Amino acid sequence: MxxxxxxxxxxxxxxxxxxxxxxxxxxxxxxxxxxxxxxxxxxxxxxxxxxxxxxxxxxxxxxxxxxxxxxxxxxxxxxxxxxxxxxxxxxxxxxxxxxxxxxxxxxxxxxxxxxxxxxxxxxxxxxxxxxxxxxxxxxxxxxxxxxxxxxxxxxxxxxxxxxxxxxxxxxxxxxxxxxxxxxxxxxxxxxxxxxxxxxxxxxxxxxxxxxxxxxxxxxxxxxxxxxxxxxxxxxxxxxxxxxxxxxxxxxxxxxxxxxxxxxxxxxxxxxxxxxxxxxxxxxxxxxxxxxxxxxxxxAGVGAHKPLMLGATDDEFTMVFDRAPWFLRFVPVSVALRVLEKAGALRRGWRRANRARRGAGSAMGRFVSDRIFRSLVVRLAEARRDAGTWVYRFAWRSPVNGWSHHCLDVPFWFDCLGSDGVAEVAGQHPPQSLADEMHAAAVAFVRDNDPGWPAWRTEPGMTRVFGDQPALSRSAYDDALPLV
CATH class of the missing domain: 3.40.50.1820 (Alpha/Beta hydrolase fold, catalytic domain)
Structure with missing residues (x-):
């Protein structure tokens, strides 16, 4: 320098x-x-x-x-x-x-x-x-x-x-x-x-x-x-x-x-x-x-401004990897009572997430949905006809198997070689995914359009960033019971 x-x-x-x-x-x-x-x-x-x-x-x-x-x-x-x-x-x-x-x-x-x-x-x-x-x-x-x-x-x-x-x-x-x-x-x-x-x-x-x-x-x-x-x-x-x-x-x-x-x-x-x-x-x-x-x-505040928002699939599921060993034997329906007292909400979310069979996995996704993923849908819907683009980060780390909180940041910044990235994303995170995500961010900052249909044009339309980037109308359906 x-x-x-x-x-x-x-x-x-x-x-x-x-x-x-x-x-x-x-x-x-x-x-x-x-x-x-x-x-x-x-x-x-x-x-x-x-x-x-x-x-x-x-x-x-x-x-x-x-x-x-x-x-x-x-x-x-x-x-x-x-x-x-x-x-x-x-x-x-x-x-x-x-x-x-x-x-x-x-x-x-x-x-x-x-x-x-x-x-x-x-x-x-x-x-x-x-x-x-x-x-x-x-x-x-x-x-x-x-x-x-x-x-x-x-x-x-x-x-x-x-x-x-x-x-x-x-x-x-x-x-x-x-x-x-x-x-x-x-x-x-x-x-x-x-x-x-x-x-x-x-x-x-x-x-x-x-x-x-x-x-x-x-x-x-x-x-x-x-x-x-x-x-x-x-x-x-x-x-x-x-x-x-x-x-x-x-x-x-x-x-x-x-x-x-x-x-x-x-x-x-x-x-x-x-x-x-x-x-x-x-x-x-x-x-x-x-x-x-x-x-x-x-109420329409900020409605004239373009907004891009999204979340990872399992923001904090990795926290439950360190849960007590006996949690693996606890039925999911019982484990969820720790996180949510309202039975109707628990049952509705459980019906939308039947694939989550382990208590730790289910609790992690429930926390992710409650704090992050349901908020994405709630705000996209609240903005009605405003320019809103939604994404979902679904790439799973080879280190722990989760698409977790913070994992997507070095992809957005196109800095996969930076200190600390290998510890969470493995030795060979896909540069092609960083190219896709960083390009979307650049396009949005430059042109206010990341390159896929806005939510108002096709409600539910989401850009999924994973092993195979794709478009989906149901990317957040499993979080809808908490919206």
Whole structure:
């Protein structure tokens, strides 16, 4: 790599690095001031402008302070205070490329973990194909989504908005077109895309979206407040701004998951996400987020914007591979009672999934359908005549036999040779599948059409990405009982 050119932003010049693949990267650019001191727990604040070129050749600090033990995607943690930063990967600056389409990537991690510094999120392949990619950091867990009296809610959501506003101000200097911005993300990042689509106040910041295995927050404010109060009790402070500021960040992050369980233990704690939603995430606050996202979609919010969304076949089935040995002898009908109390729902889903004979396999697919796959259908239907394209990722990993959560990300990014891919996709994942999926993403970002019929044209029509990519009208029929 050689030293790259300088781009001028509204806040000051930044110096990136020109890479061997022909792209130019600008890493760790601050889009808001470090949320420390009096700025801690406040909405994102403007940065202090600078005059000398800022070194943008290494990833900036991450809100995630340590890697998750069971993380599938390698997402490094970088120490430091200036966590509200972003990365730009471009085929060239404005004088060379003109107004290229822009893809803004929001990482996943359940709104409590994850990092924009992952090698899987490198924008080299998108830059190769004429797209400017921006990956952003945002506050996580309680810092981003907890309730503090007198402080605005949804600070993590406000971080997304601040980063998108930075893109509007500055992306032309990096060769991008601020009028052709597509937002995209996976898991919590996919949920962020859906949340932004449902927010009337965010519509001017993007023109299209891609939600990959989107996991919605949509938490009731009362529930988030209850969890926040318990966190204060566990941390030994008052549930006030002064109280939370008196506690070190690490003390809060170490206790925030326990606080989200509200005293549940054992099996109840294991199934808490199904019953109560994600531990932390976007809150229905009647200011930024006015109602559940599906209701916003049904009301027509974001209907004029193209959306591509989908899920993997078995998002979290691999979790049940580590279940106790005796689970294999438990009848499926009995095992499902752990996850769903409503008998009619269980029976309806069971009739649509007779092929799932083992309890672990059935429970894994039920969780996948409840959180992810049924949501795809629900939102596609809620958007009615809006431009919506649905996909399904059905390729199974040779490592564990499942088409699981996160497995599809290196295919979308066309980065099968990146660190950590072989551990989940085997030594020889099919490049032809990456070619198909990445091309669909590029076409959608460039032309707002991934190359197959939209849902409104042929309801149920889904592009299935598997061993043999195909079109199907029944790809999500087995999840319909939960819609």
């Amino acid at each position: 050689t030293e790259g050119p300088v781009a001028q932003t509204a806040e000051g010049p930044v110096r990136g690095i020109r890479r061997d693949d022909g792209s130019t990267a600008f890493l760790g650019i601050p889009y808001a001031a470090a949320p420390t001191g009096k700025r801690r727990f406040q909405p994102p604040q403007p940065v202090t402008p600078w005059t000398d070129p800022l070194d943008a050749t290494a990833y900036g600090p991450t809100p995630q302070r340590r890697e998750e033990d069971n993380a599938i995607i390698p997402e490094p943690s970088v120490p430091g205070a200036g966590i509200l930063n972003l990365n730009v990967f471009t085929p060239g600056l404005a004088e060379r490329t003109g107004g290229a389409p822009v893809l803004v990537w929001i990482h996943g991690g359940g709104y409590s973990a994850g990092s924009a510094a992952s090698p899987w999120y490198d924008g080299g392949a998108f830059a190769r194909d004429g797209i400017v990619l921006v990956s952003i950091s945002y506050r996580l867990g309680f810092d981003g989504f907890g309730i503090i009296p007198g402080v605005p809610d949804n600070r993590g959501v406000r971080d997304w908005i601040a980063a998108l506003e930075w893109v509007q101000r500055n992306i032309a200097s990096f060769g991008g077109d601020p009028g052709r911005v597509t937002i995209a993300g996976q898991s919590a990042g996919g949920g962020a895309v859906l949340t932004l689509f449902g927010m009337p106040g965010a519509q001017h910041l993007f023109r299209a979206g891609i939600s990959i295995s989107g996991a919605l927050g949509d938490l009731p404010r009362s529930l988030a407040a209850e969890r926040s109060e318990l966190l204060a009790e566990l941390a030994g402070c008052e549930p006030t701004l002064e109280g939370f500021r008196s506690v070190k960040e690490r003390q809060l992050t170490r206790r925030q998951y326990r606080a989200s369980l509200l005293g549940k233990t054992g099996l109840a704690a294991t199934t808490a996400t199904l019953v109560d939603g994600l531990p932390w995430g976007p809150v229905i606050d009647d200011q930024l987020i006015l109602r559940p996202t599906a209701e916003s979609f049904a």
